[in-house]
Amino acid sequence: MSVAVRYQSRGGNTRAAAETLAEALGVKAEPITVPVKEPADVLVLCGGTYAFKPDKEMSAFIGSLDAGKAGKAYVLATASGTKHGVNGMTAALQAKGITVADSFLLRLGAQGNTLLGKKGGMLTEAQKASVREFAAKIRA
Ligand SMILES: Cc1cc2nc3c(=O)[nH]c(=O)nc-3n(C[C@H](O)[C@H](O)[C@H](O)COP(=O)(O)O)c2cc1C
Structure with a gap:
């Protein structure tokens, strides 16, 4: 696969979550600036949630996807708590005709967002374990 x-x-x-997930899947996590050139059986998209939506760059990336490049997709979103990122990415993929087999929302509260600026990427072992559980579902 x-x-x-x-x-x-x-x-x-989200980068930290994507790297944990990719490592568990034995592949490298790449930013969305790296196009999907070769068709993949499984495309996993990981994105943050901002003002009740996925990031505009993520929406544009999904919009530019060739449905033939992904047999099916999985979605991982990080968020303080809302499902808007997961739901937005899932709907955009489905609108492209790409089946979303499963999704995972990593709820982080205010983690990484401080008054002194953003210091994200320090996931706890429990959070990494939950991401690895999602990876195991993808592998199954
Ligand atoms: C400008 C901004 C808007 C956000 N809006 C939401 C939101 O609508 N719902 C939510 O659950 N989290 C929201 N968050 C929290 C982020 O989704 C969360 O911190 C996420 O892990 C950020 O991912 P990143 O560090 O990869 O950018 C927001 C964060 C920022 C900075």
């Missing part, structure tokens, strides 16, 4: 992992991350949380 070929797997491609792409992520969008402003503050580092």
